[in-house]
Amino acid sequence: MIETLTSFPSFETSRLFLRGLTDVDAQALQSLTNHPEITEIVHFLPTPFSVQDAQKLIAGRSDGQDRFVGVWFHGQPDMVAVMGVHLRDNDEIEIGYWVHPQQHRKGIAREALSALLAKLSSLFPHRTLIAECRPENQASWALLEKSGFIATQAAGHRPGRQRFIWQNF
Secondary structure, three states, rough: OOOOOOOHHHOOOOOOOEEOOOHHHHHHHHHHHOOHHOOOOOOOOOOOHHHHHHOOOOOOOOOOEEEEEEEEEEOOOOEEEEEEEEEEEEEEEEEEEEOOHHHHOOOHHHHHHHHHHHHHOOOOOOEEEEEEEEEOOHHHEEEHOOOEEEEEEEOOOOOOOEEEEEOOO
């Protein structure tokens, strides 16, 4: 079965609108992401994060295996978060996320992550949802646990990270 994230659908929550990023979102992605609080934690983001970096991230490898989903408050122009979705060869989907520093502690990541997990489990019911997190990133670790992820005690693919598996309760 060939699966891709190329035509990933838009969806929403009571407060948020989520959709796959396209070329027109490069400036908004750059504005959201170009903060050391984000680029120094997300290993593949350069500091500073330019519009060209945003364009490359949105384009990905052009194989439909990676997709970045923007998050906006309904009716608001500024992107407040990004959710990454990555199809892995071994029937897994890895998720990740970052939130604009001014939007921390407003429940955005939890609300968006909950909606994303529901959407992914519906679209790809046979795949296991995973995440990776550094132990020192206490906020993200806690969010993953509150969202139904279990730390496996196994090392993640990236150095210094631990692997989590989502338990759909």
